[in-house]
Amino acid sequence: MQPMPTTAQAPSRVAVAIVEDDAGFLDALRQAVRTADDLRLSGVAATRADGLALLDGPPADVLLVDLGLPDGSGIDIIRAAAQRWPECAIMVSSSFGDETHVMRSIEAGAAGYLLKDSAPVRIVDEIRSLAAGGSPISPIIARQILLRFRDRGTDLTPPPMAETGPAGTEAPEETPSLLSPREKEVLSLITKGFTTVEVARMLDLSHFTVRTFVRRIYSKLEVTSKAEAIYEARTLGLLNG
Amino acid sequence: MTFRPASLLAAAVLLFSAMSLLIAGVHDMVGEPGKAVHLTRAEILLADGGTPSRPPTTLDGGSPTGAWQAIGLPYAEPMVPVDRTVPAMAPGYPANTWIRLSAPDLTAGPGPMALYGARIDTDGPYAIYVNGRLVDWQQRQGRPWNGLFTPLWVVLDQDANGGPPTDILIRLDHAPTTPVALSTLWLGPEPALNLRHRVRQLLQRELPMALNSAFLAVGVFALVVWFRRRHDTGYLLFFGLAAISFAAHLHFYLDVPITSDWFAWLTINALFWLIVILHLFLRMLHGRPLTLLTGAVVGVTSILTFLTLPMVGVLPVLPSTPVIVPRIYAVALVMAATVSVVGVACAWRRFPEARLLAAALAICTVLGQTDWMMHNHVLSPEGWFLGAYTNAVTFAMCGTVLYRRYIAAIAEVERVNASLAERLRAREAELEVSHQRLREAERRRTISEERQRLMQDMHDGVGASLISAIRSVEKGAVDDTKVSQILKGCLDDLKLAIDSMEPVDADLLLLLASLRYRLEPRLEGSGITLVWNVQDLPTLEWLDPSSALHILRILQEGIANILHHAQASRIRLDTIPDTQGDAPGVRVTIEDDGRGFDAEATVASPSGRGLRNQQRRAQALGGMVAWNSSPSGTRFSLWLPLNRDMPVAAG
Known part of the structure; x- marks a missing residue:
């Protein structure tokens, strides 16, 4: 590699x-x-x-x-x-x-x-x-992320073909809290025990692309959890505005 | 908020008193001006027959001649004992009684004059002559039912000569033995006497009628309520009371001739029905069955009702009314008295309004008594038939009782609601406490179970491996690589123990995925290809951390066996929904292309501890393991049930 x-x-x-x-x-x-x-x-x-x-x-x-x-x-x-x-x-x-x-x-x-x-x-x-912009993932983590995003629906904008560079920072941020169908598919296969190499083969992607998908998913999770933290803080009156 | 028990009754009494005062005032007012003349002296002449039944329009020959006797008004002949009345009522009215009055002091005014008297009592027609001219002829068909309650009221035309009406002659036709009666008379200007006449009309006829109608209306309301609440017979009884009271008092207002069979039947029997209903009502109030009395009252009433039917005619009310009625009324009196006394006696201790009841019945009795006395000429014809007001009293009594019950029911509902809310709060608090206790107990149980599970696993797994590693190192029998391998095995055990506690949501596939994730580095190092051939499985609801660890250990052992003994180049893992017998379940198979082994012999041998552990753990889950081995490979399979009712044995 x-x-x-x-x-x-x-x-x-x-x-x-x-x-x-x-x-x-x-x-x-x-x-x-x-x-x-x-x-x-x-x-x-x-x-x-x-x-x-x-x-x-x-x-x-x-x-x-x-x-x-x-x-x-x-x-x-x-x-x-x-x-x-x-x-x-x-x-x-x-x-x-x-x-x-x-x-x-x-x-x-x-x-x-x-x-x-x-x-x-x-x-x-x-x-x-x-x-290089990729991230590892385990089945349990994949399941947890799916659960976090489950009630939010799906981002239907096609995933950018970010083959190089840190993908998460370049991803379109209009709907950062949603997973694309592709991302969901990747996570779902991971939870069934398929390795990133196998997933890449099944989805006709390169092994590294799957890893960049995971990186982008992590970024979304980070953004989402920050938004949730801010929302919660607002609700509790810790922040103004 | 205090409640006055007899407020309705009190109000009625107050109203009645006010009325009486008003009448007294009217007396004074019309008496003083002096224009109306109060006639209290008269002369009477008794003549048996011989006069034409139709009175002539003028009396040319003046008053009939005979033995005129001076009398004072009001005048009432004593009642003749009924037994001697034979025949009871002869056809026609063969007897005449003449009454003559004169008003010499009266001066004629500009307006019309009027003659007023509270009551004129005869069972036949009566004619009135003023100054020798016929001015009124009433009751031509005989006295109607309401005749006794209708005051005498004649508005006089101006005399042809313009003179005042000075001579008044009244002809009363009647059966020979019927006693007649006449109240004092008033003669004067019509406006001066009209008020007196109106008040008499109002209090003797119209007010009782209005009260009667109101009672009936409330009764109908009760009936409508009963339609919706059939089990509450009180409403039906109340309607019965109102309806029958109405029927029983109709004769006070209706201008129906006494000769009407059905009306006579209704009037006579309504009194009995009233007593029956009153009895049932009292029974409902005090709650005692009184079977015997009820039977007697209902029985007597039914018999009388039947026998007096005009078509049956065994005890015809007509034409022998004077014979029948007093006897029937005697029965009614006995019945009413019995019902009242028993009812009050039963109610006295049980029923809070018993005093009210007693008072009401007493008042009704007194009022009924005045009627009897009026009928029998014990009281002056100037007096009042107060029986018409028994309805008002009954109405007031029942109304008061129902009103009190209604208020009490509302208070009770409020109280019940309040106590219900209170109880609910208490119950909620109780539940919260017990829930908390349960949660605490559950938490303790879980902790204890987990501790036990971990202890067991440490003991069997990591602990045993570590001890074996230490022993090997101490013996110096193994090199560093071997020790590192043993320790790595320990760490793998530990990782699986941790994975078993991760949330897998009853998803066996996720658990298998975790296992693969953990074993991948070791497989990569071994050069064995792993073919992952899984398909989706139904969720295993029973998959808790304890069960998860069993499954992980079974499969871990299976793969470890292949790695250590099989010399395989390829491992394939399959999952498939599979029904065992009639129990739905899932199957996980691990196939290798290794050299195979004798499963049965190994399980039985001392070195078969690992396989026996697999069997034991599978049994604990209600599942089973099997080996299918040949020289070209081994197929290990784990079957797990979809539903597990039995608790897992520890270990």
């Missing part, structure tokens, strides 16, 4: 920043990044405070965040990074990839997740895919 043309020059390499308090996993990550020619480590933090401070520096392409930090939740870093490094793809690292953690992270602005016990090769693949 080589979606991006890789070069040996340092500036074109994908900059990876890491916020992780688990020294063992941090080492594994460092090792994995170092072995890949197209990746470089641009910053490391082990606490929530350091992680937030890291955002003052130059933006990375991929930010890996652990949720359970000694001085607070990684969610805060995800939320802050989504604002201050809008071009950066955020990835949450998780032991189990369980629904609660992953959904919360996506709603905060994460574009993917990484299982901590993944093999080094797989870690590198996930980082590359994320940097």
